[in-house]
Amino acid sequence: MLLNGKTGIVFGVANKRSLAWAIAQRAAENGARLALTYQGERLEENARELAAELVNPALICCDVTKDEDLEAAFVRVREEFGSLDFVVHGIAYALKEELEGEYMNTSRDGYRIAQEVSAYSLAAIAKHAAPLMEERGGSILTLTYLGGERVIPHYNVMGVAKAALDMSVRYLAWDLGEKGVRVNAISAGPLKTLASAGIKGFSKILGHMKEHAPLRRNTNQSEVADAALFLLSDLSRGVTGEILHVDCGYHIMGM
Ligand code: NAP
Numbered sequence: 001m002l003l004n005g006k007t008g009i010v011f012g013v014a015n016k017r018s019l020a021w022a023i024a025q026r027a028a029e030n031g032a033r034l035a036l037t038y039q040g041e042r043l044e045e046n047a048r049e050l051a052a053e054l055v056n057p058a059l060i061c062c063d064v065t066k067d068e069d070l071e072a073a074f075v076r077v078r079e080e081f082g083s084l085d086f087v088v089h090g091i092a093y094a095l096k097e098e099l100e101g102e103y104m105n106t107s108r109d110g111y112r113i114a115q116e117v118s119a120y121s122l123a124a125i126a127k128h129a130a131p132l133m134e135e136r137g138g139s140i141l142t143l144t145y146l147g148g149e150r151v152i153p154h155y156n157v158m159g160v161a162k163a164a165l166d167m168s169v170r171y172l173a174w175d176l177g178e179k180g181v182r183v184n185a186i187s188a189g190p191l192k193t194l195a196s197a198g199i200k201g202f203s204k205i206l207g208h209m210k211e212h213a214p215l216r217r218n219t220n221q222s223e224v225a226d227a228a229l230f231l232l233s234d235l236s237r238g239v240t241g242e243i244l245h246v247d248c249g250y251h252i253m254g255m
Contacts, residue, residue, distance in 0.1 A: 002233040004031030007081040009073070011037045011064065011125065012090025012143075013050055017193045019143055020090030021050060022221035023228040028054050030229060032086070035077055037062040064091055064121035074128040084132035086232045089125055089142040092118040092195055094158045100200035103156040114157045119164035126172050130181055137180025139232045142169060143224075144185045144243060146251050154200040166243055173241030182240035184231045189219030189247030214249035 008027055012020035013036050024034055035058035038047035044061070051057045058080045062073040077084055094114040098106055122142050129140060147155035148162025165185070172183040190196060190205045199205070210218050227246045230236050245251045 001031040002229055002235065003027050003085070006032045006085035006232075007034070007077075007083070008032050008086040008088065008232065009035040009037065009060075009077055009084065009129070010088040010090065011062070011121075012088070012092075013038065013047060014043060014194050015046060016050070017191075017221070018090060019188060019191065019193065019221060019224055020088055022225040023088050023090065023141075023232075024050075024054070026225035026229050027086075027088075027232060030233070032232075033081065034058070035060055035073075035080065037073060039063050064124065065116055067124075070124055070128055074132065078132060081132075083135055084129055084138060085136070086139040086141065087125060087129045088228065088232070089122050089140065091121055092143075092158065092161070094118070094156075094161070094198075096198045098157045099198050100154050101156075103160075106157045111157055111160075114161040115164060118158065118161040119168055122165060122168050123172065126176065126181075126183065130176055130179060133181050134179050138182070139236070140172065140176075140181065140183045141228055141231050142183075142185045144169075144187045145190075146187055146245075146247065149187075149251070152205065158199075169243065170241045177240055182231075182236070184236070184239060184242045184244065186224055186227050186231065187243050187245045187247060187251065188224045189213070189250055191219060191221060191224075209248070209250050212250065212253055212255055213247065214252065217248055219247055 010024045037060045051059045060073045062069045095110045098110040144162050147159035169185045224246050
């Protein structure tokens with residue numbers, strides 16, 4: 001019960017395969033009370049079904065590109081919980097046509113959308129979350145991918161957004177460290193989810209990793225959730241600004 005008595009908000013639960021859902025489940029199993037967000041009406045029923053598996057959750061509609069949604073989400077968190085111990089940011093989006101072909105063909109809009117949803121949203125969320133964490137500190141966790149450090153064909157504009165996200169983790173860790181708020185990321189190995197289904201050649205990426213990762217297999221949701229539990233809990237109280245690779249060791253390889 002590493003999160004007993006703690007409260008958290010989880011962004012990015014689309015369905016049972018979502019990394020954010022795996023983390024939410026692990027956090028709930030460990031005693032946390034959670035608020036889950038969903039992007040809009042289209043996914044409300046799905047979110048409701050998943051939230052029904054949790055004890056006393058708060059369900060909040062929040063499109064992170066809308067300032068008024070973010071504002072309202074954290075007002076609701078304050079009303080429900082009073083304070084906040086952790087945030088899980090499991091959000092990314094790029095136009096499907098940007099995730100194939102050459103990066104130099106990225107459209108202006110495609111670039112803006114990927115950055116706004118996938119990277120800027122972390123800073124916007126941190127700004128709202130920090131005042132609720134001031135009393136006893138807190139932990140903010142995001143999910144990133146190796147495509148922000150190395151070139152992964154077709155990941156394109158999302159890789160550039162992940163590079164911005166990785167640096168955002170470090171700048172936010174500096175901003176909020178004084179208040180006892182830690183900011184970290186998990187760089188997960190490739191996993192089949194709704195978001196990854198949009199990346200051209202994704203099954204090839206899975207096959208390559210399985211063959212070349214030191215552990216000779218793919219990552220799964222459960223091991224990402226276990227690492228998240230460490231980063232959300234007091235076990236990682238001395239860790240901030242860190243990008244923890246949970247990818248069966250693939251990131252150390254030169255091939
Ligand atoms: P997922 O289940 O599709 O989750 C992505 C989430 O982002 C969805 O809930 C999606 O909601 C949400 N989202 C997109 N635009 C949004 C907006 N404007 N406002 C609020 N929410 C929005 O896929 P996932 O793979 O678990 O992705 C979670 C995170 O893990 C992402 O940052 C991803 O890059 C990262 N990651 C994934 C992998 C992988 O291989 N799967 C590997 C490393 C890192 P909608 O469905 O409503 O759009």
